[in-house]
Amino acid sequence: MEFDESRQPVTPNPWAQPNLPVYPSSSTPTPPALGEALPALGETSQPQPITPAPAPIPQAPPAQPSPTEPLLKTIPVFPIGNIALMMFVITLVSMVLAFANDWFDASHGREISVNGTGTAYSAPDVAKIDFGVRSESRNLSSSQKANATAIAKIKNDLAAFDIANEDIQTVNYNINPDYIYSGAQKPRLTGYTTYHFLRLTIRKLDMVDAILQTLGYSGATDISQISFTIDDTAEIQSEAREKAIANAKDLAQQLANLSDAKLGQVISIKEDSSNPNNPYPMADGMGGGGGPGIEQGSLSVTSNVTLTYSLK
Numbered sequence: 001m002e003f004d005e006s007r008q009p010v011t012p013n014p015w016a017q018p019n020l021p022v023y024p025s026s027s028t029p030t031p032p033a034l035g036e037a038l039p040a041l042g043e044t045s046q047p048q049p050i051t052p053a054p055a056p057i058p059q060a061p062p063a064q065p066s067p068t069e070p071l072l073k074t075i076p077v078f079p080i081g082n083i084a085l086m087m088f089v090i091t092l093v094s095m096v097l098a099f100a101n102d103w104f105d106a107s108h109g110r111e112i113s114v115n116g117t118g119t120a121y122s123a124p125d126v127a128k129i130d131f132g133v134r135s136e137s138r139n140l141s142s143s144q145k146a147n148a149t150a151i152a153k154i155k156n157d158l159a160a161f162d163i164a165n166e167d168i169q170t171v172n173y174n175i176n177p178d179y180i181y182s183g184a185q186k187p188r189l190t191g192y193t194t195y196h197f198l199r200l201t202i203r204k205l206d207m208v209d210a211i212l213q214t215l216g217y218s219g220a221t222d223i224s225q226i227s228f229t230i231d232d233t234a235e236i237q238s239e240a241r242e243k244a245i246a247n248a249k250d251l252a253q254q255l256a257n258l259s260d261a262k263l264g265q266v267i268s269i270k271e272d273s274s275n276p277n278n279p280y281p282m283a284d285g286m287g288g289g290g291g292p293g294i295e296q297g298s299l300s301v302t303s304n305v306t307l308t309y310s311l312k
Helices: 069-074 080-107 140-161 205-218 234-258
Strands: 111-122 126-137 168-180 188-202 222-229 263-273 278-281 299-311
Touching (some): 111 234, 126 140, 126 168, 126 205, 140 168, 188 205, 205 222, 234 299
Antiparallel strands (some): 126 188, 126 222, 168 188, 222 278, 263 299
16 A cells, blocks of 8 residues: 555644745835836836925914003003093092091091080979878778778879879789798688879979878878979970080090190080989878978989090
8 A cells, every 4th residue: 555645634833934924125126016017027127216205394483472462452542531531530539538538537546535414403393192002801802992992082082182183193003812821830811902002193392291191191001202303304404415515515625725636526426314303202101190391302404425526
């Protein structure tokens, strides 16, 4: 049997180099392009010269903006009329700022505050008497009834003095239970006490003594106080205020002269006045007897003012 080498399997050689493409070198002729005539046998094609790429044309750098160009673009051009208006506005603003500066100086340090006091006197024309009735009883209704009877008698007796109904005013009315406390025992209710207090306004001061005696005779158990006042205080308060202002002005002028300064305008004024009132505390249970001899005297109203001046 003959050995056929062509039928034997061919084992690839792992160390064999693969078929690599062959690139033309500078000495290897370039194959003709598709459709180009082949050179004649024996002829050798000459390498074509390589034309160099043209050099780039230098470009001029971009122009830099002028430093004053943005400023020139932002400055508007105004007509002459607008310029005159701007000058007027600037002048007006300057005047306002100057005034504000003067005001700031006057209100922050360049100022002086003084106090003045004035007192005015006048005779009272109204008297007020606070009186009441206290009634005790074992039961509530009896206490109330006894109190109402006593108050009615007092009002009836006061009618002789021609006192108007609106000048008799209730200021307090209450009923309290009465207890007896004995050691640790529970408090024991013994009765009730009714209190009714009124305020009597007297416009004829020469009747004050007689009215006080009538209250004692008629059954008033409590007369707390009597006070004198002035019905219309506008006149006396105005007089006191004028004196206080004059006193403050004189003091401010004196202080300015001593400090080599001049008084400016008044910045602020504060005023506080008292109301005329002259209370007399009275003892409980007038109970009749001689006249009390109440002296009405005179009333005073005091005004206190504070003036604040600017200094020049």
